[in-house]
Amino acid sequence: MKLHPQEIEARFRRHAVRVTRQRTAIYAALAETTSHPSADDLYQMVKRQQPMMSRNTVYYTLSVLRDAGLVREVNVGHDMARYDGNVSMHHHLICLGCGQIMDVMDDDLNRLQLSSGQARGFDVLGHRVEFHGYCVSCRQARRDVPSRRG
């Protein structure tokens, strides 16, 4: 969703995040896409508009936005972190082939809870559900080039 700079600035101030050109651009890029980019993806995207932007600033900014609750960090596999501008409660559907991440909005999933026995005294603050599988194009690719195991 494309956001007006004023809206971004308002959100930053609401969350006590200092407003800078770089942060606004990073947050705008993240809000505009549904593709869950990595820090480096965002660096590449934003550098087109602001060639002076450094990779470090992207990492630092993402950590600031994450801590402020303006951005969500999604970890899939043990490779690089990916970021999500959608901080409302939702879950993910992940393609094991191409790594794309789709949002899943579902109230039943949002309501999942552990029984008190299962919780083992934990103060449970939230949960996350990931579905794994193959997207349409990766299913196709797998049919075309069968693996060693057939």
Next chain:
Amino acid sequence: MKLHPQEIEARFRRHAVRVTRQRTAIYAALAETTSHPSADDLYQMVKRQQPMMSRNTVYYTLSVLRDAGLVREVNVGHDMARYDGNVSMHHHLICLGCGQIMDVMDDDLNRLQLSSGQARGFDVLGHRVEFHGYCVSCRQARRDVPSRRG
């Protein structure tokens, strides 16, 4: 669960995994604990019995066992991968303070499914649920040393 070397060897053969002293030790260490150790944790654990063991062997062995389906890789956060000798379907409860991971066995969670509309043409092969919170001792520690925000 402590396993007999013969049982480990049988499982390896059943999954076409070559039997070596190093692999047996790594798998035994993993089966014996419920703590979801990292590759390096396992390296430290196993090195006590086999000082010649190299870190590389641990990484390589874990990838072999993972591909054979004898071990499950758990990724929490974007830091190091952690390993789980329990490959039956189950989910996790993770402490945001100390990082400990507890197993959650729950048939209702195992049965979660996406509606066909939500699945967007994906061939969904599985899912994973993570509950996040603070364990008893970390709750205590947080009370004792309140954060800047109270």
Next chain:
DNA sequence: GTCATTGCAAAGGATTTGCAGTTCC
């Protein structure tokens, strides 16, 4: 005997840190 596995060292890639200069509040 052959091929996968092991061990060592070095490379690789994502992220963090140190520090000087700059900018926002």
Next chain:
DNA sequence: GGAACTGCAAATCCTTTGCAATGAC
């Protein structure tokens, strides 16, 4: 004005890779 942010470079950490020696089947 002062604390927080930015940018550059170097460092750090986990993991993978190259390669010769070893060991399982």
